[in-house]
Amino acid sequence: MLDINMQKGKILVTGGAGYIGSHASLVLLEEGYEVVVLDNLINASQEALRRVEHIAGRSLTFIKGDVRDRACLDQLFSEHDIYAVIHFAGLKAVGESVAQPLAYYDTNVGGSLTLCRAMDAAGVFRLVFSSSATVYGPDAPVPYHESMPRGSTSNPYGTSKSIVEKTLEDISHSDKRWSIVLLRYFNPIGAHPSGRLGEDPQGVPNNLLPFIAQVAVGRRQTLTIFGNDYATDDGTCVRDYLHVMDLAEGHVGALGRLNLAGLHIYNLGTGKGVSVLQMVEAFERVSERPIPYQFAPRRDGDLAAFWADAQKAEQELGWRARRGLDEMIADTWRWQCKNPQGYCANAKERGAKS
Ligand code: NAD
Ligand code: WQD
Numbered sequence: 001m002l003d004i005n006m007q008k009g010k011i012l013v014t015g016g017a018g019y020i021g022s023h024a025s026l027v028l029l030e031e032g033y034e035v036v037v038l039d040n041l042i043n044a045s046q047e048a049l050r051r052v053e054h055i056a057g058r059s060l061t062f063i064k065g066d067v068r069d070r071a072c073l074d075q076l077f078s079e080h081d082i083y084a085v086i087h088f089a090g091l092k093a094v095g096e097s098v099a100q101p102l103a104y105y106d107t108n109v110g111g112s113l114t115l116c117r118a119m120d121a122a123g124v125f126r127l128v129f130s131s132s133a134t135v136y137g138p139d140a141p142v143p144y145h146e147s148m149p150r151g152s153t154s155n156p157y158g159t160s161k162s163i164v165e166k167t168l169e170d171i172s173h174s175d176k177r178w179s180i181v182l183l184r185y186f187n188p189i190g191a192h193p194s195g196r197l198g199e200d201p202q203g204v205p206n207n208l209l210p211f212i213a214q215v216a217v218g219r220r221q222t223l224t225i226f227g228n229d230y231a232t233d234d235g236t237c238v239r240d241y242l243h244v245m246d247l248a249e250g251h252v253g254a255l256g257r258l259n260l261a262g263l264h265i266y267n268l269g270t271g272k273g274v275s276v277l278q279m280v281e282a283f284e285r286v287s288e289r290p291i292p293y294q295f296a297p298r299r300d301g302d303l304a305a306f307w308a309d310a311q312k313a314e315q316e317l318g319w320r321a322r323r324g325l326d327e328m329i330a331d332t333w334r335w336q337c338k339n340p341q342g343y344c345a346n347a348k349e350r351g352a353k354s
Contacts, residue, residue, distance in 0.1 A: 009083025017044035023248040029056035045343035067111040077122035084126035097157035108160035186240035186269030190328040191335035198335030200342030213336040227298035236276035240307035243323035253317035269308025
């Protein structure tokens with residue numbers, strides 16, 4: 001059991017039942033933090049949190065609620081002495097955001113504003129926000145560095161992240177009590193090494209790794225590779241993939257930065273690019289399964305290649321991505337094999353989309 005001296009502050013994790021939030025909640029519990037998760041389960045299952053508690057050997061507090069619900073937030077802050085908030089809750093499918101911009105601005109922007117108002121009223125001024133490399137926009141030179149300005153984004157999802165970033169920047173300038181960390185994630189993949197926590201997309205996966213994993217396990221027949229005519233070494237797009245456990249650990253580093261007022265921005269990536277074809281070859285090697293694929297035209301909005309300049313996080317947070325590509329794939333594959341249908345035994349707990 002945890003030594004009482006290890007007890008640290010209470011962290012509110014919004015969206016803590018989701019892919020990244022569940023891994024981060026686990027790492028927080030293992031680091032001795034108390035965790036309160038607020039999630040409406042629109043894209044998650046409470047089963048993930050049961051597994052988090054089981055792996056950690058500690059319990060957390062789960063509140064099923066919406067980050068846009070001010071009364072729910074006020075009650076939460078009155079009942080829990082929250083040290084800091086890590087705000088993962090949001091919608092994240094780029095294509096869906098083009099079709100449903102209102103839902104994306106409502107949840108991602110509206111939810112963040114409501115959260116900040118409730119924090120202000122409760123006197124909680126420490127916030128870590130899940131942002132994305134997408135805010136650099138299509139014209140930024142690689143590698144992306146935090147000193148570069150935000151660019152224009154081509155979809156409501158990306159724009160919602162930029163709007164929240166800018167709002168938080170303005171809040172931090174207006175009131176010196178705020179300490180805010182913006183974490184710009186690159187491409188998180190992988191799963192907890194136990195194979196019990198992982199990414200559980202609904203329907204056809206939008207992202208590369210879940211799709212490859214479902215082909216490897218036989219749930220889908222063929223991977224479609226969007227574009228082989230990019231100006232990259234093999235013609236396919238290049239991304240900076242990082243292990244979700246490294247990403248989760250980055251949030252603990254970010255909490256350490258919240259003793260400094262103001263706004264602090266960090267890329268969380270490996271600093272290395274991997275092409276789609278390199279990923280397919282590596283997955284075939286690690287899983288010892290064939291990944292049949294076909295080429296198709298480019299996907300709207302995809303950029304040819306980007307990766308992080310990851311030095312600032314190392315220098316200021318003491319964080320760097322430690323796990324390599326084979327480990328990311330092996331952990332994805334273990335999760336996929338152990339949970340071929342995801343957390344679906346509990347799928348009824350999901351929200352409106354189920
Ligand atoms: P996810 O969908 O697995 O997790 C998001 C969680 O938020 C889910 O559990 C969902 O049920 C919950 N949620 C959604 N709307 C809510 C609301 N109104 N109130 C309460 N809970 C709500 O996504 P993820 O991959 O874990 O992403 C977490 C965060 O990181 C998101 O903000 C996302 O935009 C950001 N991000 C993700 C990636 C990525 O590739 N996964 C990259 C960059 C940034
Ligand atoms: C990676 C590469 C695809 C699926 C997205 C969001 C970004 C961030 C992370 C949240 C691309 C190719 C994919 C497939 C393919 N999310 N691909 N066949 O597009 O870099 O980033 O997720 O913040 O904002 O845009 O990740 O995994 O979708 O794609 O060929 O079936 O794989 O074209 O080159 P992306 P991805």
